[in-house]
Amino acid sequence: MTHAPHSLTLADVARHLGATLSGSGETPIRGLATLRGAGPDQVAFVTSRAYLKDLAATRAGGVLLHPDHGGSCPVPRLEMNNPYLGYARLSQLFDPLPSRDRAGIHPAATVADDVRLGENVCVAANAVIEAGAVLGSGVVVGPGSFIGADSQLGENTRLHANVTVCHGVVVGKRVILQSGCVIGGDGFGFAHDGSAWHKIAQLGGVVLGDDVEVGSCSSIDRGALGDTLIGDDVKIDSQVQIAHNVQIGDHSALAGCVGIAGSTRVGRHCMLGGGVGLSGHLTLCDGVQVTGMSLVTNSIHEPGVYSSGTGAMDNHQWRKNAVRFKQLDDIAKRLARLEKRRG
Structure with a gap:
């Protein structure tokens, strides 16, 4: 900078x-x-x-x-x-x-012998870098951060304090990972035998493109088999959950508390407002904007602005509307019968 x-x-x-x-x-x-x-x-x-x-x-x-x-x-x-x-x-x-960065490895950091470090890398106190990791020139690893075995960080990438990059993760150039985020943790995969759950090993990884930013305390899970893929210039706010094998296209932005279930694909130049939820195995085409607190349960194939959340209102009015919502199906059927008679 x-x-x-x-x-x-x-x-x-x-x-x-x-x-x-x-x-x-x-x-x-x-x-x-x-x-x-x-x-x-x-x-x-x-x-x-x-x-x-x-x-x-x-x-x-x-x-x-x-x-x-x-x-x-x-x-x-x-x-x-x-x-x-x-x-x-x-x-x-x-x-x-x-201006506070100082190239070199702090004496209190733990760096495996075979780690490859580019020029002017800064590794702060209590950071841990495991075997086989590769850090490009100008990378900054904040205090208490962890980089797992065989992970790769592109040049001029910055990890703030207490960031976790798990094993086998690929991070592009000029990426910013804010404190507390976890890149490459296990996806939520379990099989049920009728009485108990059995963990499915998550064998894929995570690939972050160039110029990505991930906010504090956000999680991007590793893929179950293939990789979870985050495109170039994607901006992810704090407390966002991205499940295994999700793909997010270049230049998209996700506001706080977004949750994306497994294997969903988000296109390029998409914007997801705060608290948006996407169900699993969906596809959002390029240029989709979803307003805050909306739940998306079906794929979206046309660009534009989409909403599903309802704004706050007086509680007395909301209670009446909630009752009417339950009556909508019956009202729709009665209306269809009336139109049929008129026709």
Whole structure:
């Protein structure tokens, strides 16, 4: 990642973003802040019309915004057609985390003799790396993290504290694994003999593409036979459960508490809102968006927005609607009979 030099000016910021600068570019910039909280050495940003009410009173050294919103800006402005994307890129300049990385293996880490390490790898205290693992250049392994035997991590991948990457997992380049996530744990596979359950050994692995991020305390299970596959640039929020042999296409995003049952396939550029559940062995085509708390029980073959959850309402009204829901089948049959008589 790129870090902001001490002499960074507003003009430097504009060049970094490819933004159009209106006003003086000599102001020194040392950070980012909100419109209300920014001081004269910080850049603020406007990504929604809802925040325009705070623009006139800002004390920021500069404001990042859309060209249509710059008319009432009292300070120098950085204009971009996609200011939210500009904010994302600018945030990387002021991220202090990479500056704390120190290449080398901490004395309290445990690394097997045959582990292959690329250049500038950082392994923190109490990390464990088992035999046969391969870590590319610039990989950072946070304190207390575990990398299982024969796993592979691509260059510039980062494991935060207490991440578990189980055996035989392949992780791409520039992947971020947040604290507490588990990649490659056993899938939920059991056979019942009529009185007890018998565990099915999970013989597959997990493959994460490049530029994937997995949030804290999320789980991606290894495949029962083949691999669980996560495509490039997939973003997975915290507390998400992805079962064995699931496939997720490139550039898809999953919000918190999503649950996907085994062998379901999610296409490219899909978005699953918070708490969405997908039943097993389904297929979602490319470009599907499922709104929060929806349950998907059938495959979706046309791109678009889909919903099934119902919003909260007054409890008295909800109780009446719940009773009517149970009556829908009978009402539908009676309506069909009436239409038949009219026809």
